[in-house]
Amino acid sequence: MxxxxxxxxxxxxxxxxxxxxxxxxxxxxxxxxxxxxxxxxxxxxxxxxxxxxxxxxxxxxxxxxxxxxxxxxxxPKQQFEGQQLEMEEVDxxxxxxxxxxxxxxxxxxxxxxxxxxxIGSRFFREESEVKYIDKKIALNYSSEDIYKAYLKVISKNNARENEIEIKKDEYTVENKIKELLVKLVKKPFLWFSELIKKSRAKGEIIVSFIAVLELVRLNRIIAEQKTTYGDILIKSFRRGEKNEQ
Known part of the structure; x- marks a missing residue:
């Protein structure tokens, strides 16, 4: 392959x-x-x-x-009296x-x-009406004013840096896979809503969903969803069964 x-x-x-x-x-x-x-x-x-x-x-x-x-x-494609239905199926x-x-x-x-x-050369701009700019521009600010403004900017930046806190997730796909398999040993099936019932953050729910997809891909479980956006039924995979979404 x-x-x-x-x-x-x-x-x-x-x-x-x-x-x-x-x-x-x-x-x-x-x-x-x-x-x-x-x-x-x-x-x-x-x-x-x-x-x-x-x-x-x-x-x-x-x-x-x-x-x-x-x-x-x-x-499998639908059949009727041993003959495949002759109808155009939607891909x-x-x-x-x-x-x-x-x-x-x-x-x-x-x-x-x-x-x-x-390619700037293909575009043309109308020339500015300003023909001359006086380089001697008066600033009505003292050196003390500029220094105070500088300190204000620095203090704001420091405040932003102190607010940043990075936390490493306590949950991983591998741990969620183990957790799901343990639950399926105790009971034949469970709903996805049960699996994420005690999730503390959106990230944990996403990790749980990825764990389900990974186990489906590995043919370890079967996931069934009867309606669009409906709850997902999760069961242990058995030979002869097929995944349905």
Missing amino acids: KMYNVKLEVFEGPFDLLFHLIEKNEIDLMDIPISVILDQYMEYIKTLQEMDLNVASEFIVMAATLLEIKSKMLL PREELVTKLIEYKKYKIIAQTFKEMCK
């Missing part, structure tokens, strides 16, 4: 990251291998977590969307592809404007 390596970069949003993965792997927009893209996407988010960087919520939503598309593509990737195509258009336009701004 061909392996794809993704260099960690900073992306403006989930579509920026997706488009980067598609271009890097020279993938046709009309035939996106969701499994490959999902694995690389999750690897990027996991790397951010390992570096103690915050993961924006829109990246998590996109990860859930990719997982849902993958689940739909894995579902689960269609909506995502449409948005990516639109994103590509805007990206090209933005790049065009960026290049135009670099």
Whole structure:
């Protein structure tokens, strides 16, 4: 199997990251291998977590969307009396592809404007009406006034620096994976809302969700979501069962 390596970069949003993965792997927009893209996407988010960087919520939503598309593509096609239904089925990737195509258009336009701004010689400005500036400008401030202003700026900067406090997260994806597996040993299933019930911060909820996605990817658990934005049912994986989103 061909392996794809993704260099960690900073992306403006989930579509920026997706488009980067598609271009890097020279993938046709009309035939996106969701499994490959999902694995690389999750690897990027996991790397951010390992570096103690915050993961924006829109990246998590996109990860859930990719997982849902993958689940739909894995579902067996409906059959009737031993014959496959002869009807045009909607590709689960269609909506995502449409948005990516639109994103590509805007990206090209933005790049065009960026290049135009670099070429200053192609633009002309009307000359200023000011022909002469007197270099001798009187300042009605004494050296003492300037010194006081300087001290005021310094005190403000010091106050801002004292307000900054960085705390290292007490929770990691690995710990949440262990916690989830222990809970599933005690009971056959649980809801995602139960898992995050005692979460103390938004970051802890995000880590819990990434842990669920990672275990689904490793075929350790099954995650089912009956309605969009509904609660997620989590069960231990058993042979013969398939993930549904």
